[in-house]
Amino acid sequence: MLEINALAKNFGGLPALDGVSFSLAQGHITALIGPNGAGKTTLINTITGVLTPDRGEIIFDGQDLVGRKPHEIARRGISRTFQNLRLLPTHSVLDNVLCGLTVKATSSFAAAMLRLPGLRHRERLFRLQALEMLDRFGLAGKAAWPLAALSYGEKKKVEMARAFVAEPRLVLLDEPVAGLNPAETAGIAVLLQQLRRAGHTMLLVEHDMELVMRISDQVVVLDSGRCIARSTPDEIRTNPLVLEAYLGKTGRAA
Ligand SMILES: Nc1ncnc2c1ncn2[C@@H]1O[C@H](COP(=O)(O)OP(=O)(O)OP(=O)(O)O)[C@@H](O)[C@H]1O
Ligand SMILES: [Mg+2]
Structure with a gap:
C-alpha cells in the first residue's frame, strides 16, 4: 500500500533520514521502532507532507506523495496522531473528533448558502460518525465534556478517535501509549487489534516493546536515520544489529 524508497532528510546538514526504504502491507500493523532521535517522527512528517524530503519517494497507491500538500495527503486517506497531543483544549471532546472529518467536508461557502438542508443532514451524519468512534474508545459518555476535563490517557484516545473517524486508508500513530499506565496501555492494545481486524492499516x-511485539505484523527498525532491520517481531527480538542499536545507545547515554 505504501512504499518508501531511499528517503532522505537533512536538518542543517545532519541526516535525520538517510536512505530509508521499506513497504507497508494493507491490513497490517507495521511497527516503526528505534532509539530516540532515530528519525521516526521525521518519517511520519515526510509521509504526511509536513516536511519535504531531500531525496526519495513515498509511493501511496502507485503515486508519489513527495511535494504534495498535507491537506491533499490527508484527503487521499492518510491520517495521524501526534507524539505530543495536538487537540483543542477548550472545545468539547466531540468537536475534537469532528475535526478529523474536515477532510470529508468539501462544501464551499456558496454551497453552504444554496444547499443548507443537505449540509445539515451531512452535519448530523458527521456527528453520528464521531459519536460512534468515541463509543469505540469508551468515551461516548464524555462527548460533551470540554477536552481539558479529560485525563491524559483519555486525551490520547480522543486523538486516536480523531485519526480513525474519517475511515482513513492508513493511520500513522506516533507513540500512542507514551505516558500511559499499564492498564491504559493494555486497553489501547485491545483497541488497536480490534481496529486492525476491522481492516485498518497502521504504522x-x-x-513500548511489549506492545510492539504483541500486536505488530512487521517491525521496521531505524537507527540514526537508517533502516537497520525489517522483519517479524520474533526475528527482531534476537537481531544483533537491533540489540546493538538499543544497548549501544543506552551505553552511551549512561
Ligand atoms: N525540525 C527540526 N529541525 C532540526 N532538527 C530536527 C527537526 N526535527 C527533528 N530533528 C532532528 O532529527 C533527528 C530525528 O528526530 P525525530 O524527532 O524524527 O526522532 P524520533 O525517532 O522521533 O525520536 P523520539 O523517539 O525521541 O521521538 C534528531 O536528531 C532531531 O534532533
Ligand atoms: Mg518521535
Missing part, C-alpha cells in the same frame, strides 16, 4: 511508532 505504529512506539517505544
